[in-house]
Amino acid sequence: MTPAEYSALAHPRLSHPARSLYSLQLRRLVMEHQPPRLSYPELGRALAVVDPMDASGFSYQVNARQLTALFDELIEAGLLQIESQAESEHYHQCSFSLPLLSQRSRSPLPERPFQMHLHWRPDEELPALARLCGVIDASYSEEDLGEFIAYWLGRPEVFDSQHQWMLKFIRALKTRRYARRQPTMVAGYQQISPEPVSTGPSKRAQEMIEQAKRLAGQQENEDD
Template sequence: MNQSELIALQTTLSNEARVLYCLGLRPEVDKTSGLTQPLNYRKLLALLNSKQTLFNLGRHINQLLKELADAGLVDCQEQCISSRSLNGQQLLLPLVATSVSQYQSLHLQWQSMSMDWRPDDKLFDELSQLVGLLDNQYTDEDLGEFIAYWLTRPEINLTGFQWTQKFVLHLKKSRLAPGQKQKVGHQLVAVTAGLSADENAKKLVEKYSAKSKG
């Protein structure tokens, strides 16, 4: 386990979430890609309920995964971590796959959110590629929305690395939101001017144009 993981595990997490990460997810992770083995809810519940039954539903596991995601320890590539079952899905452990040495200073810079915060450009690009963020261009509004949200939580102190990571995951989540988007793989990217209509749409236009002329 690397230094960035240890730092993240010392944030405001429940002990059950730490156990889930350290014993349920981390031991069999692919250290190159950062991908876990497919989740096995039954196995994870048995791990968490070693002496007494504290959890008995898959959504209880999801609640712990949400804690880990908020701390930057887990990212679900396929779908949002919610009440929906993730049994059999793989998760990404971003801090496993990212080299620590080149970002050592970012791991040592603890801070609350500020009005002039900006993501580290190089780290932003690498994390975007790592988590599969297809459209990693962001606007002043994207950045302002992120900063405004975290300014309301001054008690949250994260490293420069973790803030950049949170911003990347925030953008990825927003790309999955409904709106004027185009689906590419499992993600939605903003529709840009110049997109051509598909063949069916063209045929419909031609059909009704011909009728109006007749």
Template sequence: MNNIEFTKLQDRFLSHEARSLYLFFIRPRAERGLYSAPLGEMIMALQNNSPVCPFNASPQICLQLIQELMHCGLMAPASDTERAHGKEYRLPLVEAEMTALPALPFAMHSAWRPSAAFAQTALLAGLDSADFSDQELRAFVSYWQGRPEKRNQHAWERAFAQRLSKNREARVRPQQTPASQAVGTAARVSGVAEGYVPRAIPLPPHKD
């Protein structure tokens, strides 16, 4: 999140529910290249059973919260071209951050997160999607945090995408089963391998 977003979220005319919707639903989805807000998912994200401040979300309330966010400039309607590509809205302040990505290098820190541009970076790294788990993000941050290396935001995102790509490859790589290992060992011991064709030994010429 950039400083302009942080300032906008402190607007006194913005409800706590609208802030929560942006921080915990709209913004994280944008980081994965998703610019849609399914009502059912919004309701699940906002619903809570807190004994102090319970909140029961509804489709009407969710739409009103979206209007709040648009009114303060955190969200904006998508253009016709963007809608044709599945984009329901824009995040103007996130777009401003993406334009400013080639900034000064910085060391990794605990609050680091990929920007909305990460979806494109993940695609270029060969990933099917820009999805990642909190555990994967924490592992990456903890590995680099405290090290002297500095990179700009785009370079850190590229390194993170490469790490995710390696992790995905390691998970899908076929593992050799114990049975196949036993067969391979037996074949090596006996000197007989799959596809082995014994060589014919030439016989000496017959003498009368």
């Protein structure tokens, strides 16, 4: 959750049902890449609280007019924006966006860990984070990303925050780039890195060796 969202949701004029509607339903739809469309029946059922002891079967329910009022609260708070509105007093089947969700600065609240998924992408903080890890060029290919996602999809027991997933991705990029820089040669069906070729002592070192030999020879002649 971004700081802007947290601040807007904490406003005392925003009702608890409106906060729940945003946090548990609208935001979830967007984060799970589901169609951002307002379905009154679906959202109404999500907000209903079941109570078998009540004659109606629910201790809390909202009708269409009340649901519209909750949307109006979120619109006034800047949390919800209706993209297309039908000629009606309601917002049923209207597409929407969450403006404050796009403000991707880090939240003061701890990020919720999640499993790797097919739609995962690093966010815009990747270049700065990569530089802190010693990676100047934070660019990557679809092959880099696909291999990373495929690897962690096979480990569903791992849950990490977005920040931790990006650190893992940066380490994977460093490993792949290091491997690409290493020259290889084929031996049978295996690729092996050749042994470093020794170039011998440098010219300066050879001159010093020759000079030492001459001095040693002069010293032997003098002793004779």
